[in-house]
Amino acid sequence: MGPNGSGKSTLSYVLSGRAGYEVTQGSATLLGQDLLDMEPEERAALGLFLAFQYPVEIPGVGNMTFLRTAVNSQRKARGEDELSAGEFLKDIRAKAKSLKIDAEMLKRPVNVGFSGGEKKRNEILQMAMLEPKMCILDETDSGLDVDAMKLVAEGVNALRSEGRSFLVITHYQRLLDHIKPDVVHIMADGRIIKSGGPELAIEVENNGYADLLAEVA
Amino acid sequence: MEAARKSALARLQAMGLPQRRDEYWKYTRPDLLITEDVAPAELLILDEAPLFDTVERLKIVFVDGVFDADASDDLSMEGVEISQLKDAPDWAQSLYGVLEENGQTPVKRPLAALNSAKATQGIVIRVFGKASKPVSLIYVRKSETSDVMLHHIIRVEKGADLTILENGPAAARLNTVMEVDIADKGAFHHVRAMGRDHARRAATHIFGRLGHESTFKSFTMTVNGKLTRNEVVLELTGDDAIAHIAGAAMGDGDFLHDDTVFITHDSLNCQSRQVFKKVLRNGATGVFQGKILVKAGAQKTDGYQMSQSLLLDGDSQFYGKPELEIYADDVLCSHGSTTGAIDDEAMFYLQSRGVSKAEAQDLLVLAFLDAAVDEIEDAAIADDIRSRLEGWLARRRD
Ligand SMILES: Nc1ncnc2c1ncn2[C@@H]1O[C@H](COP(=O)(O)OP(=O)(O)OP(=O)(O)O)[C@@H](O)[C@H]1O
Numbered sequence: 334m335g336p337n338g339s340g341k342s343t344l345s346y347v348l349s350g351r352a353g354y355e356v357t358q359g360s361a362t363l364l365g366q367d368l369l370d371m372e373p374e375e376r377a378a379l380g381l382f383l384a385f386q387y388p389v390e391i392p393g394v395g396n397m398t399f400l401r402t403a404v405n406s407q408r409k410a411r412g413e414d415e416l417s418a419g420e421f422l423k424d425i426r427a428k429a430k431s432l433k434i435d436a437e438m439l440k441r442p443v444n445v446g447f448s449g450g451e452k453k454r455n456e457i458l459q460m461a462m463l464e465p466k467m468c469i470l471d472e473t474d475s476g477l478d479v480d481a482m483k484l485v486a487e488g489v490n491a492l493r494s495e496g497r498s499f500l501v502i503t504h505y506q507r508l509l510d511h512i513k514p515d516v517v518h519i520m521a522d523g524r525i526i527k528s529g530g531p532e533l534a535i536e537v538e539n540n541g542y543a544d545l546l547a548e549v550a
Numbered sequence: 551m552e553a554a555r556k557s558a559l560a561r562l563q564a565m566g567l568p569q570r571r572d573e574y575w576k577y578t579r580p581d582l583l584i585t586e587d588v589a590p591a592e593l594l595i596l597d598e599a600p601l602f603d604t605v606e607r608l609k610i611v612f613v614d615g616v617f618d619a620d621a622s623d624d625l626s627m628e629g630v631e632i633s634q635l636k637d638a639p640d641w642a643q644s645l646y647g648v649l650e651e652n653g654q655t656p657v658k659r660p661l662a663a664l665n666s667a668k669a670t671q672g673i674v675i676r677v678f679g680k681a682s683k684p685v686s687l688i689y690v691r692k693s694e695t696s697d698v699m700l701h702h703i704i705r706v707e708k709g710a711d712l713t714i715l716e717n718g719p720a721a722a723r724l725n726t727v728m729e730v731d732i733a734d735k736g737a738f739h740h741v742r743a744m745g746r747d748h749a750r751r752a753a754t755h756i757f758g759r760l761g762h763e764s765t766f767k768s769f770t771m772t773v774n775g776k777l778t779r780n781e782v783v784l785e786l787t788g789d790d791a792i793a794h795i796a797g798a799a800m801g802d803g804d805f806l807h808d809d810t811v812f813i814t815h816d817s818l819n820c821q822s823r824q825v826f827k828k829v830l831r832n833g834a835t836g837v838f839q840g841k842i843l844v845k846a847g848a849q850k851t852d853g854y855q856m857s858q859s860l861l862l863d864g865d866s867q868f869y870g871k872p873e874l875e876i877y878a879d880d881v882l883c884s885h886g887s888t889t890g891a892i893d894d895e896a897m898f899y900l901q902s903r904g905v906s907k908a909e910a911q912d913l914l915v916l917a918f919l920d921a922a923v924d925e926i927e928d929a930a931i932a933d934d935i936r937s938r939l940e941g942w943l944a945r946r947r948d
Pocket residue numbers: 335336337338339340341342343344353386
């Protein structure tokens with residue numbers, strides 16, 4: 334958590350390898366491998382996933398084609414066999430259904446004309462299909478109605494397991510009623526200024542960031 | 551037809567061949583299309599099934615610009631009369647050069663006049679009713695230096711429906727004219743793929759006249775080729791006619807593709823639509839000159855013109871000249887010509903899902919072209935075209 338403009342999305346972008354950032358200090362590793370040296374697609378194949386705060390619309394590329402290309406590119410990069418069209422279809426249908434994404438939406442171009450909430454659910458569908466090791470969810474809850482938030486939380490909880498981590502960026506304690514965090518970090522001005530348990534999120538919800546910012550000032 | 555040829559020659563002599571300084575040839579140098587000597591173009595050997603191979607069609611084969619009866623199917627099909635240009639029946643003789651000559655106003659098209667004056671090979675088709683399968687013109691090329699002229703005459707009779715397919719390397723230098731006369735309620739569909747030999751040059755003209763409630767739809771795919779100038783000149787002379795022209799072109803390196811279109815709306819409630827997409831890299835050049843002329847009285851005209859180019863690097867270039875000239879007051883016309891680069895945001899999104907940079911770029915290129923390919927009505931033919939575009943990209947990727 335952290336105030337607007339504190340650097341949460343920036344951190345997610347840097348970790349996932351978006352162009353335009355220069356890392357001047359520190360390191361980032363996943364499963365013992367140096368992330369910062371890799372192309373975005375290599376990071377993805379290693380297991381990093383970012384659910385975008387603002388998912389990108391790609392006219393002309395079908396959602397299904399996109400996901401199948403993504404799944405198979407990652408499998409290929411890891412030296413695994415590609416999924417057959419049948420296997421892929423079965424998998425995606427089941428997962429889309431649990432997120433209440435209808436088949437028609439899968440045929441449409443990636444995120445084009447999707448509502449805000451549909452875009453966010455589509456991000457979670459991608460995560461479910463790609464089964465990453467490290468998932469960063471950048472404000473996936475914003476724009477979701479109450480029921481959709483529950484669906485998304487269920488989607489996340491279903492993936493929670495040993496060997497898989499989540500970094501959930503949110504402004505609202507509400508989401509954390511559904512996704513129980515192990516640790517809450519507060520970011521301000523590009524740094525983690527405080528870490529604690531779930532109670533830290535409740536403190537932010539009640540009092541805002543003023544006190545926390547004053548503590549470190 | 552001899553009289554028509556003579557008059558075409560006289561017209562050509564009066565107008566002269568295109569020159570570099572001609573306004574209409576500002577972006578495309580005509581030199582290679584008019585020189586006496588024909589530079590060779592190396593034959594490209596491709597190890598893949600020919601385009602349209604799976605389409606049930608009537609095949610008409612030209613080898614280095616000469617009709618090949620043995621390689622062609624029997625020219626008979628129910629409701630369709632097909633003959634060689636040299637055996638053109640009276641109706642075709644009297645149409646020869648007529649639409650071409652109409653299309654010389656207001657802009658001169660000397661290469662088309664040259665074709666009418668000199669061409670001796672071509673096909674003549676007249677269709678009554680719905681043709682049971684497409685007529686497929688296949689241009690085989692065996693000679694390195696073939697300089698070929700073809701002149702086709704097509705008459706779609708009232709309520710008839712015909713699809714023409716064209717593909718094959720054709721010639722080192724190709725000049726084609728297709729005159730298409732569509733009667734009331736007739737429909738003409740055309741899908742073609744330009745020759746893929748890297749050094750080949752081509753200047754093509756389609757002259758169409760559209761009757762009442764008729765339909766004209768043409769799509770062209772161009773990958774490779776040193777120089778391509780495709781002109782489409784249509785006259786919508788009957789009310790409620792529909793004309794769609796689309797093109798998808800991809801060029802890498804020594805490549806110039808020019809789409810030049812002139813559509814005249816001369817009737818009520820007609821619709822015309824142009825969708826041109828070009829992907830250019832390594833110094834390739836794209837040109838679009840498109841004009842919609844709406845004559846006084848052509849009310850309720852709906853004219854749409856879109857030409858977009860995707861430049862994959864800083865060495866490639868695109869010149870666009872979209873024009874509207876409107877003399878009616880109740881019309882809806884939009885036009886645009888844009889040039890852009892690959893969308894970085896979309897690239898990163900795809901890469902962040904594990905898609906390699908090269909593959910992500912290809913996906914975006916195909917997505918960009920798809921609005922043009924989508925104009926093809928027949929889904930199977932459209933998919934065949936898509937697979938060729940994919941193949942072209944994939945060959946460049948590995
Ligand atoms: N490309 C950029 N160039 C310069 N400044 C940038 C750039 N991108 C982001 N910033 C700035 O960096 C700061 C951090 O932005 P970031 O988007 O990471 O914040 P955030 O914590 O995700 O905020 P929010 O909660 O509003 O999503 C902001 O002040 C932002 O304006």
